[in-house]
Amino acid sequence: MRVLTFLMVLVAPCAAGALDVRVLVASGPQLTVRLPPPPGPGLTTPLAGPPAPAAPSVPWTVGNRGGKLTLGGQDAGSDVLYVPPSPGSLVEIAGKTYRGGVLLRAVSGGVQGINVVDVEDYLRGVVPAEMPASWPAAALAAQAVIARTYVSARINPALPYDTCATESCQVYRGVPAEKVGTDTAIQATAGQVLAYGDKPAQTYFSSDSGGHTASSEEVWGRGIPYLVAQPDPHSAGGPRAAWRVEASAAKVQAAAERFRVRVGTVRSVGVTLTSASGRVLEVTLTGTSGSGRLSGLQAGDFVRALGAHSTRVRLGGSVGPGQPLVLEGSGAGHGVGLSQYGALGLARANADHRRILSFYYPGTTLEVLADAPGGRGRPVLAAAGVGHAE
Structure with a gap:
């Protein structure tokens, strides 16, 4: 079985998930963070116990004084504070609710709020922000796979965070964005990612190819074998088709x-x-x-x-x-990789998500993320019987 190891080291000890993602969700001179009641006096104490039954309720105003974090104006004694994710945990950062935990960093000019969240829970706030949850299940499933692939390929413990929450990365809106249709698509494709050879694929996408996808070479000057220019008759029904x-x-x-x-x-x-x-x-x-x-x-x-x-x-x-x-x-966006309105057209023609992904990323395979044997927090990409995305 071919295996690709993704290096995955969490930002602090006591990691919880098989694949946790660090998402920069807020930054400013100070941030307000709400957490479930901690078991002890220190914010750095890992949370334990049953999942949080409701939205977090304990507020913290986190600031930066001389390169060290402050809590409610009091010196916290560190430039980093971390509450790791636990099953069912929620955290509110700068007024928005997210699943998982929070990493707070003192940086020049203020504080960064980083949501540390299991990849599957992360997708629940991404997929409906990138594609309408009312679209057919196959289109949503394809979007879930490429979103999971995108973020899995960007996990890098050498950096302070893996991804951001804006269009510069993938749009991530946390718990308020979650929808039944997209949750179902995420569950149906749990762990699935696209690969080319022994590496995760570059899963670029745009709104509408305008009837013809673009190659990565013509758009960015860098040729990638599965990001090719080809006719796309499926992208015909979008608002920017013409x-x-x-x-x-x-x-x-x-x-x-x-x-x-x-x-x-x-x-x-x-x-x-x-x-x-x-x-x-x-x-x-x-x-x-x-x-x-x-x-x-x-x-x-x-x-x-x-x-x-x-x-x-x-x-x-x-x-x-x-x-x-x-x-x-015709079209909207760069046109490289998956066309969302093309995925909609294919889904309406009864194509499943494998067929959609095969069309837009020819030559890739559909793989599954899993834990490395005996490893902690080190996900691998294994064939696991999913096979070609065709």
Whole structure:
């Protein structure tokens, strides 16, 4: 059996879960944290006993004085305080409720609040934040697998936390986001992740491919064998399947100046090179003092600055006072990997989550996270009979 070991060391002793994730959920000059009543006087004392029956009720105001944490204005004697997760435990950090425990760190300028939570409980606050919980079970299951893969690949004990709670990582909204439909999808795919060879796959996704997925090479300049450009007829029913926006002459001029294209007053803009998936690779601008080009990532950023929902866009022609530049395109987002509206289309056509993942990540396999034999907090990726995502 092929096995991939993920190094997983929790931030403090007395780790509880098979795979706990550290999520930066809040930071500021000070944070308010609510916890179940501790068994002793110290916040660092691990919680014990039965699961918390209700929302946490003991408030702590945590600050930073001279690089050390304070509790209610009193010196806590450390720059790190940790309450590990326990079965059923809840914690409120900066007014939001999360499952698991909390790690508090003194950092320059204040305090970081890091939720330490079992990966399956973490997903309960991620999947409904990334995909509507009312969508078909197969689409939700596919989203659960790629979300689990994403975070499993990013666990790194050498860093202060593994992931954040915003769109820069994966959106994570904690307990208030949880829904029955997404909880069911997470349970149905428990432990499942995508792998390529002996490593976790890079499970990028976007809202809508616009009818053709993009390769990682054309978008980011880095080729990954299973992130390829291919027709995607399943992404046809989304709100951005076809769109049209207008950019005023002032907006075009401001974008040209932002990207340092020195052509004087812009008179025309055109796409002069596209990728295999129909996405912009080069834009040419002509103005009163000459012409200039933007290519690669800058070309894509330029059209997005004009209001394009994706870089699978057509534009061109004159621009001037009272004459806006018209952009017509399809899709939303970068288009690499899974298209959420494509997953919806496949699910409506009775495809299961294996078929969805196989289409968007060809050549990957579906594996299962498990504990390493005799290891504590060191998850492994094992074939475990799940097989190819086909």
